[in-house]
Amino acid sequence: MGRRGRNRRAARAGSATRRWSAALHRWLGLLVAAVLVFQLASGTLLLYRPEIFALTHPELFAATAGTxxxxxxxxxxxxxxxxxxxxxxxxxxxxxxxxxxxxxxxxxxxxxxxTGNLLGTAEPDGGFWGVLLNLHDCGLSCETYPGYVAALNVTVPGADELTWGGLVLGVLGLALLLLTLSGTVAWWPSMGRFLRALRTKMRPRLDRGAYRAHRDLHDVGAVLALPLIVVWAVTGAGYALPFVGDAWYAVTGGVxxxxxxxxxxxxxxxxxxxxxxxxxxxxxxxxxxxxxxxxxxxxxxxxxxxxxxxxxxxxxxxxxxxxxxxxxxxxxxxxxxxxxxxxxxxPWPEWLWESGNYGVHFGYLVPWWARALWFAAGSVSVYLVGSGLWTWWWRRRRIRRAARPVPAPRRAAAAVEQVPAE
Known part of the structure; x- marks a missing residue:
């Protein structure tokens, strides 16, 4: 087989891989979208919870200078x-x-x-923020937080200390990682055209209708938020599923x-x-x-x-x-x-997984102003879920309309309009 034949065969294989990846991305996204959007939105809001709590409870942090x-x-x-x-x-x-x-x-x-004086007491994990923490950190399975659901705190049969709420979060993290990988494979051009395709994708066309605008913005947002989305997916899954940590050490060579x-x-x-x-x-x-x-x-x-x-x-x-x-x-x-x-x-693999994991996930390793990158990526991620659902619905509606039979009177009128005038 000549070089041209091999190139055609590779192109067909790559095209089939992208089609399968696109289908996986689409249907997996539809399956987890409802839960995923709440998880991403709650995590985004929690990014600035420490600063918000300190601003709304200044009396608790009114420390005085002492010798x-x-x-x-x-x-x-x-x-x-x-x-x-x-x-x-x-x-x-x-x-x-x-x-x-x-x-x-x-x-x-x-x-x-x-001074050693009592400044006051509070419930930092109560109310609205407590519900968000329970949703995002525990899958509503933490008894000490509001929003607790007892059924989600039951241990999964055959799993050590893994609750159903934790299992949901772990599976959701793996689903987010798979969504990221399948979307990347579905979009990825050949290496020779990568930079040109990237430049094209980073210039969304907003003047060609709502569908095309959201499709392009979906791609742009995914490219920009990709690094943090992968971090959230891997660390989020690792909090609940021990084998994710084992995979991390296997890949990085750590122990x-x-x-x-x-x-x-x-x-x-x-x-x-x-x-x-x-x-x-x-x-x-x-x-x-x-x-x-x-x-x-x-x-x-x-x-x-x-x-x-x-x-x-x-x-x-x-x-x-x-x-x-x-x-x-x-x-x-x-x-x-x-x-x-x-x-x-x-060692760095151990530090990143054991010590820096939580700080990287929530951006607490950096000052509040640098955490704006985490907030922007979280907001974009919520938009990715919404735009993905909207474009899928719009495309399905268009396909159904195209497949709908045209009534006979309308077909006749269209035929008359096509007859050339003498």
């Missing part, structure tokens, strides 16, 4: 003096104040580190870390060293890093867990939902401290 800042132990003691019935779970450094959550992760108290720490056996009645001593011990393992949170021992944890960040201020970027890059475990009786997760020598 000695209250540490976690002083903050907890001050809270217990002000609210003796408040059951604490952990203390986090947020926007310059101590944010202390109750045991149910439902209500939070805010302590001024300069999933083993998080383990067991406290030493202590004599009965041995005193707890306290949060401040635990923080001091943790700082010997990771000196110079910024504190994110201190979690005391509890029913499911026999040690302190101290979270840090290096180079990114959680109070500035993470807002009311803090995340850590590195965690240190501390024995509550002996003060023995060991790196639990992260650390300066953490």
């Amino acid at each position: 000695v800042a209250a540490g976690p132990a002083e903050a907890l003691a001050a809270l217990h003096r002000a609210l003796p019935q408040f059951s604490t779970s952990y203390a986090a450094s947020v926007e310059g104040v101590w944010q202390i959550w109750d045991a149910d992760y439902h209500r939070a108290a805010y302590i001024d580190p300069g 999933a870390p083993e998080h383990s720490f067991t406290a030493d056996a202590a004599p009965e009645g041995a005193p707890d060293i306290g949060p401040d001593a635990a923080l001091a011990a943790a700082r010997t393992v990771l000196p110079g890093q910024e504190l994110v949170f201190v979690i005391p021992p509890g029913p499911d944890q026999d040690h302190y867990l101290v979270g840090f960040q290096d180079g990114v201020a959680p109070a500035r970027y993470g807002g009311v939902r803090t995340f850590s890059e590195s965690d240190v475990a501390v024995d509550p009786h002996t003060g023995r401290a060991a790196l639990y997760d992260g650390g300066p020598g953490q």
Whole structure:
């Protein structure tokens, strides 16, 4: 077979691949569109939730300058003096104040580190924002958030700790990734024509009717938002489905870390060293890093867990939902401290998947103004779902109209009009 024959065969194979990809893109999009649009819209709105919460609750973040800042132990003691019935779970450094959550992760108290005074309490995950969090993070399966649906919190048979709500989110993430890949394959020209086709697609024609305008804008929006859409799809699926993380490490050559720490056996009645001593011990393992949170021992944890960040201020970027890059475990009786997760020598695949995952997903690794890129990509993604549905409906309607039989009187009138005048 000559070169021309091989080229024709390759062109036919490529054309068939694009047709199948276009069909998969179309029908998969129709299948998940209703759920996907809510997931994308809720995530887009949540991008600026920390800043909105701080702006609408200025009294909670009115920290005063002091010569000695209250540490976690002083903050907890001050809270217990002000609210003796408040059951604490952990203390986090947020926007310059101590944010202390109750045991149910439902209500939070805010302590001024300069004076040790209680600034007030609030429900950061309540109301409208709580419903969005439950929808976006849990698939409505988190009992502590409003909008909880008990049926979605049932464990999937044969799956370890995977709820039906989590399964929906995981499958939705994989569907979004498949939509992205199939759309890319359906559009992708040959490598020789790629740049020319890209320049053409980036110049939408808005003067040739609504259908053509939305088709072109759909392609332009997909090209611009593609990197973040892929990030959201992969990380979103990975939160619920463990095999996605395994695939990540297989592709990048990394190794999933083993998080383990067991406290030493202590004599009965041995005193707890306290949060401040635990923080001091943790700082010997990771000196110079910024504190994110201190979690005391509890029913499911026999040690302190101290979270840090290096180079990114959680109070500035993470807002009311803090995340850590590195965690240190501390024995509550002996003060023995060991790196639990992260650390300066953490390989990049492990850091990106274990530590930076949440910050990349929500844009909390960058200041609020840079997060506008995430907001724009989220808004465009919602438009992609809507424009895809609209163009499919418009095209189907046009095909049905073309296939509809023309009435006999109209056919006769058309035939008369076609007779040339003598």
